[in-house]
Amino acid sequence: MSRDFLSKNNRKKFLGLSIASLLMTTQLVTAQAETVRQAMSYAYANSPQIMLEREKLRLSEEGIISAQAGLYPSLNGELSLESSWSRAHTESNGWLDAQDATGVSAGLSANYTLWDNGITQNRIAQAEIGKAAQIDAFANAEQTFLLNVFTIYVDVLRDSALLNAQIKNFNVLSEQQKASEARFQVGEATATDVSLAKARKAGASSSIAAAKAQLDASRAIYEQYVGRKPRDISQPKQIKGLLPQTLSAALIAVENYHPAIKSLKKAVLVAEKSVNIADAGLFPTASAFGSASQQISIDGEAAQTSLRVGAKLSIPIFNGGIKTSQIRQEKIRLAQARLNLTIARAQMRANVKARWAGLLAAETSSGAADAQIRASSAVLNGIRAEADEGVRTSFDVLNSEQELLSARVQSIVSQRSVLVSQMQLLSAIGHLSAVKLGIN
Numbered sequence: 001m002s003r004d005f006l007s008k009n010n011r012k013k014f015l016g017l018s019i020a021s022l023l024m025t026t027q028l029v030t031a032q033a034e035t036v037r038q039a040m041s042y043a044y045a046n047s048p049q050i051m052l053e054r055e056k057l058r059l060s061e062e063g064i065i066s067a068q069a070g071l072y073p074s075l076n077g078e079l080s081l082e083s084s085w086s087r088a089h090t091e092s093n094g095w096l097d098a099q100d101a102t103g104v105s106a107g108l109s110a111n112y113t114l115w116d117n118g119i120t121q122n123r124i125a126q127a128e129i130g131k132a133a134q135i136d137a138f139a140n141a142e143q144t145f146l147l148n149v150f151t152i153y154v155d156v157l158r159d160s161a162l163l164n165a166q167i168k169n170f171n172v173l174s175e176q177q178k179a180s181e182a183r184f185q186v187g188e189a190t191a192t193d194v195s196l197a198k199a200r201k202a203g204a205s206s207s208i209a210a211a212k213a214q215l216d217a218s219r220a221i222y223e224q225y226v227g228r229k230p231r232d233i234s235q236p237k238q239i240k241g242l243l244p245q246t247l248s249a250a251l252i253a254v255e256n257y258h259p260a261i262k263s264l265k266k267a268v269l270v271a272e273k274s275v276n277i278a279d280a281g282l283f284p285t286a287s288a289f290g291s292a293s294q295q296i297s298i299d300g301e302a303a304q305t306s307l308r309v310g311a312k313l314s315i316p317i318f319n320g321g322i323k324t325s326q327i328r329q330e331k332i333r334l335a336q337a338r339l340n341l342t343i344a345r346a347q348m349r350a351n352v353k354a355r356w357a358g359l360l361a362a363e364t365s366s367g368a369a370d371a372q373i374r375a376s377s378a379v380l381n382g383i384r385a386e387a388d389e390g391v392r393t394s395f396d397v398l399n400s401e402q403e404l405l406s407a408r409v410q411s412i413v414s415q416r417s418v419l420v421s422q423m424q425l426l427s428a429i430g431h432l433s434a435v436k437l438g439i440n
Contacts, residue, residue, distance in 0.1 A: 036153045036236040041439045043149045043226040050145060053138045060127070060134040067127040070120035073112035078293075080105050103302070107293035114287055114311070117280035126273040133266035139259035143432045145225075146439070150423050152222045156230050158416040159215035162409060166211045169405045170204040176401075177201050180394055193394040200398050239422050242431065247356050250429050254352050258430030261348060264341040271334035278327040284315045348428070355425040362417035369411035376404040 044050060085100040113120065177197040183189035222230050244250040255261060290309040297303070316323065380400040386392040426432045 034231050034233050036150060036233070037437065037439060039153055039226050039230075039233065040146055040149050040434075040437065042228070044142075044146070044434055044439055046227045047145060047225075050142065053141045057131075057134050057138055060131040063130055064124065064127040067120070067123040070113065070116075070123060073110050075108070075110045078105075078107040078109070101297060101302075103295055103297040105293060105295040107291060109291040110289065112288045113285070116285045117283045119277050119280045119285075122273045122276045122280070126270050126277075129266050129269050129273070133263045133270070136259040136263035136266065139430075139433060140263065142434060143259065143427045143430070146432055146434065146437065147423055147427045149225045150236075151420050152218060152225055153230075153233060154236065154416050154419050155218045156215070156222050157233060157235055158412055159211065159218045161412045163208065163211040163215050165405065165408050165412065166204065166207045169401070170201065170208055172401060173197065173201040173204050173398075176394070176398065189394060196395055196398060200402075236419060238419065239426060242426055242436065243359075243422060244429065247353065250352050250356060250425070251349055253429040253431065254348050255345070258348055258428075260344060261341070261430070264337070264344050268334070268337045268341055271330070271337040274330045275327065275334055278323070278330045281323045281326065282316060284313055286311065286313050288312075352425070352428045355421065355428040359418070359421040359425050362414060362421040366411070366414035366418050369407060369414045372407040373404070373411055376400070376407045380404050 081102075081104055083100070083102045177194070177200075180189050180194045180197040184191065184194050219230055244253055288309075288311045290307075292307050293305070295302075295304040380397075380403075383392050383396050383400045387394065387397050423432065
């Protein structure tokens with residue numbers, strides 16, 4: 001560890017942040033503090049990833065307009081300038097005079113589908129279902145993004161607290177080393193005690209460097225997701241009130257509310273419409289058509305007007321089996337869509353069960369870590385008192401301090417795990433959204 005990092009100013013900066021202030025959920029936040037809701041709101045409003053999902057939603061809306069165009073007639077206009085030259089030859093008269101003509105023609109044609117066996121209606125239904133599925137896909141992407149932002153937010157808090165704990169431990173070990181050297185000078189400690197204190201202090205320096213590197217990495221990821229550096233962030237409150245009370249309720253919620261499940265259900269409906277469209281290709285279609293044109297020569301000596309209207313019935317007779325093959329393909333895709341839904345259901349139910357178990361384990365670990373801190377603190381105080389009386393050695397004191405440090409580190413990690421596990425369970429059941437979290 002460099003002297004610059006452990007300089008007086010840096011020590012004061014880090015020591016000014018207590019572990020308690022980082023862990024208490026009811027702490028007071030300064031005017032410049034950035035709460036997790038503020039960070040998530042800023043990230044949500046400025047994320048290119050969320051903007052991309054919105055563009056996909058706009059694209060699905062255009063798909064509906066394109067499909068609805070099949071309900072209307074098509075009208076095409078044509079304007080052309082034509083020039084021709086010809087020369088004829090006969091046996092009796094030889095070559096006749098060459099003729100050339102230049103003229104302008106304008107035309108208008110229209111087509112309208114009278115009957116297509118429901119192909120257009122099925123395509124419109126597909127586009128509308130596709131838009132609804134894209135809304136679900138947006139909700140799923142939103143869940144993933146918000147979960148990532150929340151996770152990195154509490155990761156920065158955790159890593160800040162871990163660094164603070166390591167710095168406090170380093171300061172304690174520094175005082176312990178000084179005390180050991182002082183006792184060695186008066187013959188109350190051995191050279192081994194001094195060497196042990198120095199070794200523990202050196203190990204603490206290494207732990208500080210590792211903790212700082214981890215904090216820097218978390219801050220970089222935070223900036224990637226949120227769009228700005230973390231600034232005086234505060235511990236989020238737990239979201240226990242947003243979670244189901246039982247595992248059975250959680251499993252029901254994932255089936256009814258998870259956007260990925262809802263999107264796959266709509267994919268099955270889209271596949272069913274594709275089968276209907278393929279089936280319709282085996283039957284006749286009827287359409288009406290009409291055209292009007294006007295041709296005028298440049299010199300005005302000739303003009304021609306024409307008008308044409310009619311109806312057409314197209315009857316498929318033989319196409320080499322391509323239509324029936326297309327039907328089979330769409331039915332296979334429908335079967336695949338149903339299997340994807342079945343697989344996803346099983347995976348998400350398993351994920352909910354895993355998240356539920358993970359949350360219970362995190363809460364148990366957090367409670368155990370707090371109890372361990374209280375017990376380790378009592379043990380350390382007792383060993384220090386016994387060491388002052390000569391009953392315990394410096395080695396016993398250092399070991400007790402390390403146990404207390406381990407308990408504090410475990411408490412920090414466990415509290416982070418509880419918060420993340422709650423948010424992961426909320427995401428697993430499909431209830432994690434900007435609206436539910438009050439994010440603008």
